[in-house]
Amino acid sequence: MAMLRAVKTAFLPRFSSLISTARSVSTLVVAEHEGGAIKGPSISAVEAAKALGDGNLISILVAGSGPSLQEAAAHAASCHPSISQVLVAYSDKFTHSLAEPWARLVHLVQQKGGYSHILAAANSFGKNILPRAAALLDVSPITDVIDISGSSQFVRPIYAGNALCTVRYTGTSPCMLTIRSTSFPVPAISADTKSNEARISQVDLSTFGEDSVGKSRYVQHTSQDTERPDLGSARIVVTGGRGLKSAENFKMIEKLAEKLGAAVGATRAAVDAGFVPNDLQVGQTGKIVAPELYMAFGVSGAIQHIAGMRDSRVIVAVNKDSDAPIFQVADYGLVGDLFEVIPELLEKLPEKK
Amino acid sequence: MKVLVAVKRVVDYAVKIRVKPDKSGVETQNVKMSMNPFCEIALEEALRIKEAGLASEVVAVSMGSAQCVDTLRTGLAMGADRGIHVEATGALYPLTVAKVLKALVEVEKPRLIIMGKQAIDDDCNQTGQMVAGLLGWPQGTFASKVLLDREKQLATVEREVDGGLETLCLDLPAVITTDLRLNQPRYATLPNIMKAKSKVIKKYTPQELNVEIKSDLEVIEVTEPPKRKAGVIVSSVDELIDKLKNEAHVI
Numbered sequence A: 001m002a003m004l005r006a007v008k009t010a011f012l013p014r015f016s017s018l019i020s021t022a023r024s025v026s027t028l029v030v031a032e033h034e035g036g037a038i039k040g041p042s043i044s045a046v047e048a049a050k051a052l053g054d055g056n057l058i059s060i061l062v063a064g065s066g067p068s069l070q071e072a073a074a075h076a077a078s079c080h081p082s083i084s085q086v087l088v089a090y091s092d093k094f095t096h097s098l099a100e101p102w103a104r105l106v107h108l109v110q111q112k113g114g115y116s117h118i119l120a121a122a123n124s125f126g127k128n129i130l131p132r133a134a135a136l137l138d139v140s141p142i143t144d145v146i147d148i149s150g151s152s153q154f155v156r157p158i159y160a161g162n163a164l165c166t167v168r169y170t171g172t173s174p175c176m177l178t179i180r181s182t183s184f185p186v187p188a189i190s191a192d193t194k195s196n197e198a199r200i201s202q203v204d205l206s207t208f209g210e211d212s213v214g215k216s217r218y219v220q221h222t223s224q225d226t227e228r229p230d231l232g233s234a235r236i237v238v239t240g241g242r243g244l245k246s247a248e249n250f251k252m253i254e255k256l257a258e259k260l261g262a263a264v265g266a267t268r269a270a271v272d273a274g275f276v277p278n279d280l281q282v283g284q285t286g287k288i289v290a291p292e293l294y295m296a297f298g299v300s301g302a303i304q305h306i307a308g309m310r311d312s313r314v315i316v317a318v319n320k321d322s323d324a325p326i327f328q329v330a331d332y333g334l335v336g337d338l339f340e341v342i343p344e345l346l347e348k349l350p351e352k353k
Numbered sequence B: 001m002k003v004l005v006a007v008k009r010v011v012d013y014a015v016k017i018r019v020k021p022d023k024s025g026v027e028t029q030n031v032k033m034s035m036n037p038f039c040e041i042a043l044e045e046a047l048r049i050k051e052a053g054l055a056s057e058v059v060a061v062s063m064g065s066a067q068c069v070d071t072l073r074t075g076l077a078m079g080a081d082r083g084i085h086v087e088a089t090g091a092l093y094p095l096t097v098a099k100v101l102k103a104l105v106e107v108e109k110p111r112l113i114i115m116g117k118q119a120i121d122d123d124c125n126q127t128g129q130m131v132a133g134l135l136g137w138p139q140g141t142f143a144s145k146v147l148l149d150r151e152k153q154l155a156t157v158e159r160e161v162d163g164g165l166e167t168l169c170l171d172l173p174a175v176i177t178t179d180l181r182l183n184q185p186r187y188a189t190l191p192n193i194m195k196a197k198s199k200v201i202k203k204y205t206p207q208e209l210n211v212e213i214k215s216d217l218e219v220i221e222v223t224e225p226p227k228r229k230a231g232v233i234v235s236s237v238d239e240l241i242d243k244l245k246n247e248a249h250v251i
């Protein structure tokens, strides 16, 4: 009996505090939607939220206006089985994901919901909004999380991915994270489970603070329409660097990508030289990709470029300089002139099924 | 109109960094340090705004150890009018830097803050957004083009976003963070380096600005990323296709 009591006093306090921390995990995922559907990187943020603790109640926040918001809310309710609640904020103010109204919205929803964690994708949407919302809530956000252990320990790359930093969040709630989507792929089974539809509720905007809202206005968006798969989630990426020499020559990369059903990527040098638009840049300051196959043509392999593709499963490099640093990370390297290699590849590669 | 530019001293972008054996961080002793490339772009943009007659003064600010003065001198040599050094030791997280900047805004009353979109050491991409949030100012992040209208007190900012480019119109005062393609920063010329020596750098401590340095993050360890296993050099396109098909099974 005495021994039992001793065991109890020794173990109970720790045990109960474990329970209370587990219970207190509740997550808000701030989601981006387009054309009536939640975007892939936001669904990856939901996937990441699962790792924060058992029994984590996950809510997803969508905001905007018009019929596409209703579609997006319906999609949010069924896009991932771990989502238990969809919060919908309906207002013209949220139509263009401007940081000022969105950060206010996150602040408002947090005041009502008291979440332990707030997550968003580490893309241009999440990186723009989340730090502003964190400042309003007086907490330090954590950028580009690639691994989660429990509710407060995270790993993120620093120095262009040349070091990994494990940090513990010791502040007050909410703990705010942006998530690197390639590190939290959504399994196909959970992606199309329609079984448990989450509850949808409206956010009451009657107390929405207007202070900095309206000080920024959306003017326009320009993009190049492309039939090709999205760079961030493509299974194969074909990238061209300065070695392509001109926008005209870069079309060879596009042809090869077409043949492989791949997305097209580029180095900063190729973008700066005007071969392709900026949103194709892969690297520390461009997009992060981790496809099954990454093929780099005329790319030297600078630190800042490697940062964006080093987690690809198989890397192929074609470069005429056998000392190019890209060969240090390539699984298969071919030393040669890309102007000979690409046409030969185009001729010999099997037609995609 | 006054423009405030925040500049950070970081390990030079071309240095191959080394993780310390005790995993406490990255080696910064005896390593070449420079101004963060995005901050150079921010300063260049502020200088161009002044040269276009749209701003009266460009003030460069840096926070951190005593050596930040070197970074400020570089900024003054590029053409900034004055410097402010907020001396602090230890890790400074974006939330603290944003609070210091907010305190300086109360002293200096600028109409525009320009800063880099991220520092290439911590890769946070937070500070500009946070200071804008604290001030209640609008933000134009990842800017690739900035147009100022002094009469209407507006900034039109073209931003690099995932799907292409987005244009926003901001009421001044505002915060702008720079992307790589905003401009090509100038080099400091020798006469300007000489001139910079006599420009003023004002010193503050965070305490003098009533900013408390508290941290809600603790670094547990810094490690090297997993190494990729050595690859092979193939000798022909046929061999490459064969390997991709039959060894890696990716095509």
Ligand SMILES: Cc1cc2nc3c(=O)[nH]c(=O)nc-3n(C[C@H](O)[C@H](O)[C@H](O)COP(=O)(O)OP(=O)(O)OC[C@H]3O[C@@H](n4cnc5c(N)ncnc54)[C@H](O)[C@@H]3O)c2cc1C
Residues within 6 Å of the ligand: A240, A241, A242, A243, A244, A266, A267, A268, A269, A270, A281, A282, A283, A284, A285, A286, A287, A297, A298, A299, A300, A301, A302, A303, A304, A305, A308, A318, A319, A320, A321, A324, A336, A337, A338, A339, B013, B037, B038, B120, B180
């Ligand atoms: C702050 C900062 C951020 C940056 N962010 C990024 C980023 O996000 N992404 C990025 O990519 N870069 C980034 N950079 C730039 C980076 O440092 C490099 O300058 C850039 O990646 C080089 O691009 P490249 O490999 O196409 O060009 P180069 O370095 O010029 O290499 C061209 C290569 O092509 C080869 N080549 C030439 N002709 C042929 C041929 N006929 N056949 C075969 N091979 C040929 C050459 O041997 C050479 O290796 C950044 C730099 C800084 C300072």
